[in-house]
Amino acid sequence: MATSRKSLLNKLMKHRKRLDEQPMRVQFALDPNRFKRYSASAGDILLDYSKNRIDEPTMEALFELARAVDLEGRRKDMWAGKHINSTEDRAVMHMALRYQGDKPVKIDGVDVTGPVQDVLKAMKGFSDAVRSGAIRGATGEQFTDVINIGIGGSDLGPAMVTLALAPYTRADLRVHYVSNVDGAHIHDTLKGLDPKKTLFIVASKTFTTDETMTNAATGRAWIAKALGEAAVADHFAALSTNLKACADFGIKSDRIFGFWDWVGGRYSVWSAIGLPIAIAVGFENFQAFLKGAYEMDQHFLKTKLEKNLPVIMGLLGVWYRNAWGFSTHAVLPYDQRLSRFAAYLQQQDMESNGKSVTLDGKPVDYSTGPIVWGEPGTNGQHAFYQLIHQGTDVIPVDFLLAAQPHETLPPHHAKLVANCLAQSEALMLGKSKDEVIAELKAQGVDKDKIKALTPHKMFPGNRPSNTLMYPKLTPEILGSLIALYEHKVFVQGTVWGVNSYDQWGVELGKQLAKALLPKVEGAAKADDHDSSTRGLLAQYHRLKA
Numbered sequence: 001m002a003t004s005r006k007s008l009l010n011k012l013m014k015h016r017k018r019l020d021e022q023p024m025r026v027q028f029a030l031d032p033n034r035f036k037r038y039s040a041s042a043g044d045i046l047l048d049y050s051k052n053r054i055d056e057p058t059m060e061a062l063f064e065l066a067r068a069v070d071l072e073g074r075r076k077d078m079w080a081g082k083h084i085n086s087t088e089d090r091a092v093m094h095m096a097l098r099y100q101g102d103k104p105v106k107i108d109g110v111d112v113t114g115p116v117q118d119v120l121k122a123m124k125g126f127s128d129a130v131r132s133g134a135i136r137g138a139t140g141e142q143f144t145d146v147i148n149i150g151i152g153g154s155d156l157g158p159a160m161v162t163l164a165l166a167p168y169t170r171a172d173l174r175v176h177y178v179s180n181v182d183g184a185h186i187h188d189t190l191k192g193l194d195p196k197k198t199l200f201i202v203a204s205k206t207f208t209t210d211e212t213m214t215n216a217a218t219g220r221a222w223i224a225k226a227l228g229e230a231a232v233a234d235h236f237a238a239l240s241t242n243l244k245a246c247a248d249f250g251i252k253s254d255r256i257f258g259f260w261d262w263v264g265g266r267y268s269v270w271s272a273i274g275l276p277i278a279i280a281v282g283f284e285n286f287q288a289f290l291k292g293a294y295e296m297d298q299h300f301l302k303t304k305l306e307k308n309l310p311v312i313m314g315l316l317g318v319w320y321r322n323a324w325g326f327s328t329h330a331v332l333p334y335d336q337r338l339s340r341f342a343a344y345l346q347q348q349d350m351e352s353n354g355k356s357v358t359l360d361g362k363p364v365d366y367s368t369g370p371i372v373w374g375e376p377g378t379n380g381q382h383a384f385y386q387l388i389h390q391g392t393d394v395i396p397v398d399f400l401l402a403a404q405p406h407e408t409l410p411p412h413h414a415k416l417v418a419n420c421l422a423q424s425e426a427l428m429l430g431k432s433k434d435e436v437i438a439e440l441k442a443q444g445v446d447k448d449k450i451k452a453l454t455p456h457k458m459f460p461g462n463r464p465s466n467t468l469m470y471p472k473l474t475p476e477i478l479g480s481l482i483a484l485y486e487h488k489v490f491v492q493g494t495v496w497g498v499n500s501y502d503q504w505g506v507e508l509g510k511q512l513a514k515a516l517l518p519k520v521e522g523a524a525k526a527d528d529h530d531s532s533t534r535g536l537l538a539q540y541h542r543l544k545a
């Protein structure tokens with residue numbers, strides 16, 4: 001690339017200057033077609049991005065930027081199985097896990113569709129058998145509770161999806177997720193459960209992650225204590241790329257479900273890591289979930305950039321991050337069942353694009369991944385929306401909204417929808433000084449009070465949001481939504497020229513924790529640490545005593 005990324009990104013600044021002078025509410029007034037102009041669909045998912053600080057020249061500049069960084073070429077490389085995860089020398093091919101076509105999908109010259117189908121078949125067999133009671137615990141009792149032990153990508157995806165698809169779950173088969181090394185997590189999960197009816201799934205790509213191995217050992221001891229060591233094999237399954245370590249743990253070979261190093265942890269919900277989902281909602285629904293993701297893959301692959309949802313969302317994120325300096329991005333689903341969606345996206349996005357060197361190891365001279373956060377509406381409205389409306393930071397927002405609820409409980413859903421639409425409208429419009437004064441006058445407020453109150457009641461407006469609307473939160477739609485965000489992360493990583501598929505930034509803390517453990521346990525002296533760490537350790541030992 002002849003021109004540096006920084007100068008490509010700087011080119012966006014001239015558009016910012018123009019848009020600074022023309023807020024969205026003015027643009028909406030001038031252009032009755034604004035919604036039509038700035039909305040696009042992928043299957044049943046509509047993206048309304050009209051409430052953004054954009055105009056035609058801006059969008060053109062953003063698509064030009066995408067072409068200048070050869071987004072299409074890199075997308076092709078990813079799909080061709082090239083090792084775009086260069087620091088780990090791996091392909092990035094989670095799309096192969098949900099591929100529904102009949103062409104070979106080659107990675108390093110090998111068609112992976114057969115092995116993928118084999119694992120899916122094994123997952124179907126196992127999940128069907130757990131659901132029907134064909135597979136039971138050591139004492140012959142049917143499983144009523146499944147505990148998935150994993151962390152990061154081996155937890156967040158399946159946990160979020162299981163919650164999102166609650167209408168498809170059964171009351172007599174509960175799936176729990178334990179991730180934290182904090183003993184409180186497994187302790188509180190086990191409370192009230194019957195070992196005879198409990199199945200553990202140990203989910204870990206590497207099968208070395210300390211939190212997961214610690215929780216797995218605790219779960220194993222719980223089963224062994226209640227039912228004897230011989231029962232362990234009947235109460236455990238494992239999901240991993242490290243098949244040997246699973247066998248060493250004592251897991252039967254037909255209960256080990258494998259995947260491959262070309263599946264990143266945070267992109268692994270489509271792999272064997274999805275087994276607890278299949279148990280919770282049934283394999284057919286899991287397949288529909290895969291199909292939804294495949295449909296989004298096809299959209300991302302085949303739709304021209306100007307109508308391509310992940311491309312549009314990715315570029316808008318770049319626009320705000322690099323031309324406006326907005327550092328956070330809120331994801332606000334008006335869907336209670338998506339209450340873990342933002343937490344899931346935090347790993348997907350922040351572990352992917354929270355990088356400050358380019359692919360060739362040079363420090364970036366521009367901002368990369370934003371801080372991603374969020375909570376479902378309407379709850380957030382009564383917590384942090386104050387800052388989104390009137391705070392000093394501008395926070396671009398994604399609203400997510402289903403047209404149909406799963407339950408027939410009028411007027412709940414109509415109220416939910418009204419609130420969602422009201423928020424994006426309020427953010428865009430704001431409330432001017434004249435509007436506040438007119439409103440207070442109409443309420444009969446006296447002059448002095450109007451003067452005092454007006455600044456507090458004004459809303460700056462011109463605050464950006466996307467709205468994603470879909471018919472209903474089905475497995476298929478959920479699959480599409482997750483894949484949409486995955487590809488958005490790819491688009492942004494490509495623009496920023498970073499490796500979105502490694503995560504070296506998580507290593508240092510792990511190393512230091514290992515070194516600190518003997519000092520916390522009192523088996524070694526802490527002389528080699530800084531004064532703060534030494535002071536905290538000393539206080540810990542005092543308080544513990």
Ligand code: F6P
Nearest residue numbers: 152153154204205206209265506
């Ligand atoms: O610590 C980060 C991480 O490596 C994630 O990328 C990953 O999803 C998580 O840990 C869990 O790893 P594993 O599945 O190997 O236990």
